[in-house]
Amino acid sequence: MRDAKNIFANIDKVSILLYAILMLFGWVNIYASQYNEDVTMMLDFSTRYGKQLLFIGIASFVAFLILIIDWKFFYSLSYFFYIVIILLLIGVLLKGGVTGGATSWFELGGFKFQPSEFAKFTTALALAKYYNALHIKRISLQDKLKTYVIIILPFLLIILQNDLGTALVYAAFVLVLYREGLSGNILIFGIIIAILFLLTLVIEKTILVYILSFSALIIYLLSRRKKKELLLILVILISCTGFIFSVNYIFNDVLALHHRKRINILLGKEFDPHGAGYNLIQSKIAIGSGGFSGKGFLNGTQTRFDFVPEQSTDFIFCTIGEEWGFVGSFFFMILFVGLLLRVLFLAERQRSNFSRIYGYSVATILFMHLAINIGMTIGLLPVIGIPLPFISYGGSSLVGFTILLFIFLNLDSYRLQILR
């Protein structure tokens, strides 16, 4: 039972501690990336680090509010929040401001408000609530489709905003669904599709088909129940071949030019150190130049002198890598993954499906952000603009992630009361 006298008694302090450390570490790095010897005032709200301090204050206040609210508030208003955010997402398409090609924010008294940052937790809440209400034993196709619609609706609206990065995060829900019983083949299927997509861009199509056919032949020869598997292998082979030949269409006609370029640069097919490849090269230079122990706080030349673009938002990890080195990057990863694993652990101990599904959503959404953001800065993924949770500069994202996390911590503190 939640201790009524001390509302913080049941709250997971490990998560809060990790959250606080990450947020402060983020601020330190924003300060470093914006550091200018001429300006000595720390509390200058015209600077990004000044503003971020304000955002941290707001986020902490929001976190506190969430913790003292009864969990039923979130449970009962899940759909309401979801619908409000969907409306805002539509609104932003009609009347929003544009940054970097993405139409994603409203101007609110000098601050930019980005509904897509809040869509993540509302989607998670709505999904959790819908799933919670279902009869576990008999989930109809209709129910499944409704589940998908809950996820895909905000996803499509964000795609329409031209914010591919944030939209990609919705892939996180595949993991959540997997935990809840979605066939594991979906994951394998997804991975195969991704690998095939990349291979097709690198290797000649016909050669790839030969390789696939050859592998299929080997598998067929090695299998025991030949007749039964022949059909399956043939079907897979034919669909793979079909996919390979449609990759060109997807790549050239579905993806935008700058996405194509970024993928080509990542694959080494295009070299453009001053154009689209600039971010990637400079970001790797900044991180790589940090060496084992880093250049030290405020000594990162690459980030301080603006060689790295978007250094306080999407590329904030460059400052970490440059000034804190491998040691700092390593401990950052440990902290962040530590928080994720903690959330997963907490989610798993929930009694209600609602809390568990929401917890999984929190962990996987944060994980997607981490993977896409770090993967981009160290050159493992194409450049996709997406913030690093709790670290990157930005009020919407910090408050958005705080709400995301703390609703779960709230649910967790009531875990003994929430049954089913």
Place this chain on the structure above:
Amino acid sequence: MRKYKVRHKVVVVIFLLISVIFIIKLFYIQVINDNYKFSANNNVLRYDVQQAVRGLIYDRNNNLIVANVPAYDLMIIPRELKGKTMDTLSFCHLTNISKKEFFIKYNKAAKYSNYKESIFIKHISLENSSTLSEKLFQFPGFYLRKLTMRDYPSNVATHLIGYLGEVNIKKTREDKYYTKGDLSGASGIEAAYEQDLRGEKGMVIKLVDVHNRHQGKFQNGDFDTLAIAGTTLISTIDIELQAYGEKLMQNKIGAIVAIEPSSGEILSLISAPTYNPNLLIGRKRSENYNILLHDENKPLFNRALQGTYPPGSTFKLLNGLIALQEGVILKNTHFKCNDGYDYGDEKKVGCHPHNSPVNLIAGIEISCNAYFCNTFNNYFRSFNSSILAYDNWHAHLSSFGIGDFMNNDFINGSPGKLPKSSYYNTLYRGSWNANTIISMAIGQGELLLTPIQMANMTAILANRGYYYTPHIIKEIGREKIDSSFALKKYCSIEAKYFEPIINGMEKVIENEKGTATNAKLNNIIICGKTGTAQNPHGEDHSIFIAFAPKENPKIAIAVYVENGGWGSTWAAPIASLMIENYLQKEITNKTQEAFILNGNLIKKE
């Protein structure tokens, strides 16, 4: 959903797997791979080279002959012009360029880099830059960069001093000191003493941001180095004598080399025609260089070091010395002169009319061809074979530095020409004697000397048998020059044999029958010898070698005037004027001086 609990582990494994991949990749780019550190430095560090000021050069009397003056390069950073209006017309007016030139230069700079500076106009002199710097604030993106240029206060000794040129790519590869666009000595002292004169470049390491804006010093300037100015050189040259010699040689083609016999120090080294050294600095350098390069009189050619000429009758002195040393003649040996020297079937080396027979001293005084042809012939006959005779003769001449670069401190020069016996053996198929090569007796034929070799030969005569390698620099900073220049080098002729020859040289000027009485000075005894070298391409070359005073000589000089006719016509009076200028600082024979100064041997309409 208890039955899917195992999937918790799958999700955890996915999280951990991707994190481990990231950490491995981070370890690779941060710890293993060094390229990124290198690139980071390339990004942010700007190495600003501080050019060293070149060393100064003084003459032997502490007159500054090569100085430095400040000048400016007008620099441009194209980015800073963008989006700003600019009065191009008044800018062009100010910098004295056309509007078309402006855009050509601007586009070139912008093509190179928008963020990095490039040179817009090179080498603007101090006086031109002052008005420019006052008004330059109106034109963002332009600034002046200070540099130093060479300046030649006396405007003479161009060949000697040499000029600077931009280093070529080959040189930048051979010597890491240089980078593209650097200047280095291309000829003369500038080239020979480049290592001393160039000094040491400094380096300031700056931090710059992505827009190439200065962000402070790297490591508080701990790695910065200051440029060290080049070493000051003291030349052996007497700049006043040099200037006087150049004046005497104006409108003539030829060379003068004067050496202090007691040290081998070159007092002046003149090659005519010469040119103003200031032509080859600054903006018009390459334009002027092209004009000089195509001048038919070849002013860029340093005749004093590179011109090879027949020594003519001045060479009789050496043949006399060799004959005395070998005991072929004594100073009283007489030879008849039958208007020349007859040999073989109706072959004759002609001579001018004079009393006959003559002894060695008179032979020198009146420059009798027959005397020295006989001597040469007798010399050869005292050997068993022509080859032995010639090889011995060759060895004697080599000890005078003939046919050799002489290891002086110039980078260019010529060894002249002194054929080996094998050359004649091949030419005449083994059958030859003194008479076959009789023109060598009087300094004609295959034999070619450079003026500096002739001057050195004169110095040996003045010293009665030894010389110091001629050199142009006395002191490098506080250091003495290479010890090899202080080494007395003896020729193969004993000192006692010089007396009759020198007495003959004295009579050339002092005796009324001498060939160069017009070179006589009132209170200085000059010992000299005229030469008139036949020139198949035109008028004979006028030659004179001399030293003075007779005892304890202070100057040895060789004068060569191309197409000047008799040795006594031009070369002898020029040598005399030079000697008087150097020893007395005053010219007594103003008529002669005026005649020389006004003489024009370069045919120009």
